[in-house]
Amino acid sequence: xxxxxxxxxxxxxxxxEGFSRPFEALPLPSRLTLPLIQDEGGVLxxxxxxxxxxxxxxxxxxxxxxxMAALHAxxxxxxxxIVSSFRDLRGRAVPAVVIEPDGTxxxxxxxxxxxxxxxxxxxxxxxxxxxxxxxxxxxLNDALGRGIETLIVNALDQEPFLFSRGRLLQExxxxxxxxxxxxxxxxxxxxxxxxxxxxVAAVRDAAKAAAGExxxxxxxxxxxxxxxxxxxxxxxxxxxxxxxxxxxxxxxxGLIVDVEAAAALGREGPLxxxxxxxxxxxxxxxxxxxxxxxxxxxxxxxxxxxxxxAGGKIIAGGPMSGLAAADPGLPVTKETAGVFVQGxxxxxxxxxxxxxxxxxxxxxxxxxxMPFLIAGFSEKCRFDDAERHDLFACIExxxxxxxxxxxxxxxxxxxxxxxxxxxRRNAA
Amino acid sequence: MNDPAFVxxxxxHIHSGYTVRRLMLASIAAMLPPxxxxxxxxxxxxxxxxxxxxxxxxxxxxxxxxxxxxxxSIADGSAAAYGLLFALLLPASAPWWLVCVGTLVLLLLGKxxxxxxxxxxxxxVLIAYAALMLSYPxxxxxxxxxxxxxxxxxxxxLVELKDKGPEDAEAAFPLAELWVGSRKVTGAIGEISxxxxxxxxxxxxxxxxxPWIIPAAFLAGLAALSGLFRxxxxxxxxxxxxxLLAGGAFLSAFLIAPDWPTSPVTRAGRLxxxxxxxxxxxxxxxWSQWPEGAYFAVFLASxxxxxLDRLRPAVFGARFTRxxxxxHRPAGL
Ligand code: SF4
Ligand code: SF4
Numbered sequence: 001x002x003x004x005x006x007x008x009x010x011x012x013x014x015x016x017e018g019f020s021r022p023f024e025a026l027p028l029p030s031r032l033t034l035p036l037i038q039d040e041g042g043v044l045x046x047x048x049x050x051x052x053x054x055x056x057x058x059x060x061x062x063x064x065x066x067x068m069a070a071l072h073a074x075x076x077x078x079x080x081x082i083v084s085s086f087r088d089l090r091g092r093a094v095p096a097v098v099i100e101p102d103g104t105x106x107x108x109x110x111x112x113x114x115x116x117x118x119x120x121x122x123x124x125x126x127x128x129x130x131x132x133x134x135x136x137x138x139x140l141n142d143a144l145g146r147g148i149e150t151l152i153v154n155a156l157d158q159e160p161f162l163f164s165r166g167r168l169l170q171e172x173x174x175x176x177x178x179x180x181x182x183x184x185x186x187x188x189x190x191x192x193x194x195x196x197x198x199x200v201a202a203v204r205d206a207a208k209a210a211a212g213e214x215x216x217x218x219x220x221x222x223x224x225x226x227x228x229x230x231x232x233x234x235x236x237x238x239x240x241x242x243x244x245x246x247x248x249x250x251x252x253x254g255l256i257v258d259v260e261a262a263a264a265l266g267r268e269g270p271l272x273x274x275x276x277x278x279x280x281x282x283x284x285x286x287x288x289x290x291x292x293x294x295x296x297x298x299x300x301x302x303x304x305x306x307x308x309x310a311g312g313k314i315i316a317g318g319p320m321s322g323l324a325a326a327d328p329g330l331p332v333t334k335e336t337a338g339v340f341v342q343g344x345x346x347x348x349x350x351x352x353x354x355x356x357x358x359x360x361x362x363x364x365x366x367x368x369x370m371p372f373l374i375a376g377f378s379e380k381c382r383f384d385d386a387e388r389h390d391l392f393a394c395i396e397x398x399x400x401x402x403x404x405x406x407x408x409x410x411x412x413x414x415x416x417x418x419x420x421x422x423x424r425r426n427a428a
Numbered sequence: 429m430n431d432p433a434f435v436x437x438x439x440x441h442i443h444s445g446y447t448v449r450r451l452m453l454a455s456i457a458a459m460l461p462p463x464x465x466x467x468x469x470x471x472x473x474x475x476x477x478x479x480x481x482x483x484x485x486x487x488x489x490x491x492x493x494x495x496x497x498x499x500x501s502i503a504d505g506s507a508a509a510y511g512l513l514f515a516l517l518l519p520a521s522a523p524w525w526l527v528c529v530g531t532l533v534l535l536l537l538g539k540x541x542x543x544x545x546x547x548x549x550x551x552x553v554l555i556a557y558a559a560l561m562l563s564y565p566x567x568x569x570x571x572x573x574x575x576x577x578x579x580x581x582x583x584x585x586l587v588e589l590k591d592k593g594p595e596d597a598e599a600a601f602p603l604a605e606l607w608v609g610s611r612k613v614t615g616a617i618g619e620i621s622x623x624x625x626x627x628x629x630x631x632x633x634x635x636x637x638x639p640w641i642i643p644a645a646f647l648a649g650l651a652a653l654s655g656l657f658r659x660x661x662x663x664x665x666x667x668x669x670x671x672l673l674a675g676g677a678f679l680s681a682f683l684i685a686p687d688w689p690t691s692p693v694t695r696a697g698r699l700x701x702x703x704x705x706x707x708x709x710x711x712x713x714x715w716s717q718w719p720e721g722a723y724f725a726v727f728l729a730s731x732x733x734x735x736l737d738r739l740r741p742a743v744f745g746a747r748f749t750r751x752x753x754x755x756h757r758p759a760g761l
Contacts, residue, residue: 313434350437368740368742407447
């Protein structure tokens with residue numbers, strides 16, 4: 001198997017002990033808040049009413065379009081409120097269902113086992129836990145339609161500051177194994193690979209056990225952003241996937257599913273929880289297993305990380321690519337990849353200074369762009385120039401801004417440029 | 429529900445800790461070995477020039493920041509770094525006012541009229557050098573004689589080459605003495621020891637302060653062109669090793685050419701830039717009235733930087749647009 005290692009990117013310190021921290025199951029909070037939006041699927045329609053009693057695993061919202069992902073009650077209880085305009089992590093105003101768990105073990109009956117696997121993935125609310133979280137049903141349906149050569153199960157954590165995927169392999173190996181088995185049964189790929197962090201023996205061993213005869217274990221050193229789908233595809237398939245609209249891994253005969261999605265598939269029942277790494281900038285890290293809808297602040301409290309004072313930052317995801325949360329009350333959703341907390345003194349302040357053209361960002365951009373140029377053009381609202389220099393090829397890894405000695409918020413400008421261009425296009 | 433006390437900003441939320449200040453401090457550290465070699469050759473005078481250059485550069489920087497109404501950024505060390513670099517191009521005998529005029533030109537035309545560090549299209553050190561070379565050619569080239577007893581000539585190696593031809597020049601300056609920097613060789617403060625410059629340069633490359641490709645390409649360009657002409661006509665042209673070790677070749681390659689704002693950012697651009705500057709250095713030395721062409725060569729090459737920046741790498745995936753055939757199966761099962 002030819003391996004084309006990533007070019008560019010940055011070596012971030014990897015705290016190996018993060019992989020040996022068992023998942024702590026978080027107790028249910030007094031209120032679960034579930035925003036009715038699916039990252040790549042739009043707003044969901046509620047299927048419950050205020051004051052209705054719900055059972056654990058009962059569908060509370062659905063997307064009427066096919067191959068989407070339903071949303072389920074993580075616990076039995078009562079719908080105490082249906083908020084019409086809840087500010088979610090990305091600042092969108094969306095409806096949300098608020099459930100007060102009542103502590104009863106009432107379970108919704110599982111969907112019929114013989115249903116076709118794609119619609120069952122939709123009914124179970126499965127998604128792929130990438131930076132975007134597309135419904136798994138849609139991915140599977142697409143892969144079925146085109147046929148795939150290589151099934152890639154990605155167990156590399158999105159950033160070296162997150163450990164949940166590596167840990168999941170160790171604790172939920174059986175579910176992963178079953179998930180891979182059903183993916184293979186559905187898609188009959190020519191070969192299956194399980195991509196894992198190469199530097200941690202326990203993770204490699206767990207991967208071997210989970211892969212069994214069904215998959216090759218493909219170890220990769222997780223130099224950031226190696227876990228990005230394009231970089232994974234480059235390493236495994238030996239092909240660089242262009243950013244041309246509509247071209248995906250599928251055009252190269254591949255399908256990438258992350259390991260948490262595979263494990264969710266291998267388990268019974270609906271998706272109502274996430275496996276997360278919660279850490280702070282001072283070296284505290286915990287892996288937790290948490291019900292969707294749990295406020296981030298309660299997780300911090302449980303693991304004993306202090307919610308930062310004013311001027312600090314709560315990040316949903318990792319510090320390289322996560323989104324800053326405005327409020328510790330924001331709930332964990334299917335999109336939450338982790339939690340990272342910074343005290344006021346650790347928060348970086350972007351500089352208001354000019355590029356000295358040191359070239360570091362150019363050297364290390366994994367997409368081989370000219371970050372200082374596209375950011376500069378975006379900042380000056382010269383959007384055509386930015387696009388001419390391949391603004392939309394940026395995968396938003398943040399390596400450029402991480403490295404810039406001047407401290408220019410390059411990625412912020414790049415995102416601004418993309419948003420403006422898309423907004424203009426939609427208006428036209 | 430939103431609590432404005434939390435900071436919400438775009439990722440990434442952490443930073444490498446690389447700063448401009450660190451780049452500048454590394455550059456200053458890299459300039460200490462050549463300065464020490466200058467001190468060894470010329471005594472306290474070398475330190476006097478360096479001290480005046482650094483102090484005056486810092487003073488001009490403060491003053492000009494005031495005048496142009498820019499935030500004070502003296503702490504980033506850039507004025508000190510550029511001032512010290514400028515001092516390395518001067519003779520140890522330079523009078524104080526000459527140094528101060530030079531640093532004024534350096535900070536004004538190399539930084540502030542264009543809007544500060546990074547906005548300057550030309551390397552301030554080279555502008556200051558060129559301005560003084562044209563205005564005070566005598567003072568700039570009037571290097572103090574070597575301090576050793578048994579010297580064969582009082583002029584700098586490249587001046588000797590220009591005046592007497594390759595045979596005499598190579599006889600007067602054995603390569604070993606050019607290389608380590610001895611008291612038998614004279615020149616500008618930083619030109620005395622290519623070895624010391626190399627030590628600083630390796631430090632810069634190891635700390636990722638500068639890309640290795642620019643100095644390597646510069647030296648390769650110089651060696652290639654001088655080697656070619658040496659082969660064609662050994663009577664007229666000095667050997668490539670002489671060209672590499674005499675004068676400011678190493679200084680240009682490691683400390684001047686990699687100047688961030690005025691050198692290209694892409695690998696290919698840097699390669700062409702370095703080769704070009706090295707080749708031009710030989711051309712100016714061989715065919716112009718100036719004995720030392722390395723600095724002018726870097727200046728000329730940097731004029732092409734905007735053009736060379738277009739030598740950008742192919743974007744990820746750009747070469748792979750042809751799709752691989754995939755196995756097709758009917759939809760569904
Ligand atoms: S330009 Fe985009 S892809 Fe390149 S380093 Fe910056 S964030 Fe990453
Ligand atoms: S890293 Fe920063 S200073 Fe260096 S070229 Fe890129 S934007 Fe400019």
